[in-house]
Amino acid sequence: MAQEAQIVTDSGPRPIVPYLKLEPKPHLIGSKCACGAVYLDPKRVACSKCGASGPFPTVDLSERGKVYVFSVIHQSFPGIKTPYVTAIVDLPEGVSVRTNLLDVDPEQAQKEPHKIFGMPVEMVTQVASKDREGHDVIAFSFRPTRN
Numbered sequence: 001m002a003q004e005a006q007i008v009t010d011s012g013p014r015p016i017v018p019y020l021k022l023e024p025k026p027h028l029i030g031s032k033c034a035c036g037a038v039y040l041d042p043k044r045v046a047c048s049k050c051g052a053s054g055p056f057p058t059v060d061l062s063e064r065g066k067v068y069v070f071s072v073i074h075q076s077f078p079g080i081k082t083p084y085v086t087a088i089v090d091l092p093e094g095v096s097v098r099t100n101l102l103d104v105d106p107e108q109a110q111k112e113p114h115k116i117f118g119m120p121v122e123m124v125t126q127v128a129s130k131d132r133e134g135h136d137v138i139a140f141s142f143r144p145t146r147n
């Protein structure tokens with residue numbers, strides 16, 4: 001798995017962060033130490049739990065997790081629509097991911113935060129921008145799970 005080839009053609013879309021893989025379908029990846037600790041950074045050089053040094057094997061992470069904490073952002077960079085909701089999502093592998101939450105009403109979230117904490121969410125991707133060569137840049141967010 002560590003040597004897994006990245007199937008992204010030259011004209012294809014590019015992930016916005018190194019721990020997002022687009023093929024065969026979008027998912028997050030991490031590094032897994034022999035002690036069981038998992039890190040979102042695929043190029044992690046050392047394990048802070050047991051002190052082992054990497055490189056560590058790459059593991060695929062779940063698309064589903066639970067909201068650990070969230071906050072409503074009222075001010076952001078020019079061009080970014082506010083308010084919006086950011087969160088830290090816990091994945092079953094023991095990794096936490098910082099992300100935006102889609103399909104969650106910021107006002108409602110502030111009124112009833114208990115409904116957001118622990119909420120099951122799933123990862124979705126969207127085109128965030130284009131890079132200088134015209135490739136779509138793909139970002140990820142999480143939204144409440146749909147069945």
Ligand SMILES: [Zn+2]
Nearest residue numbers: 033035047050
């Ligand atoms: Zn370790």
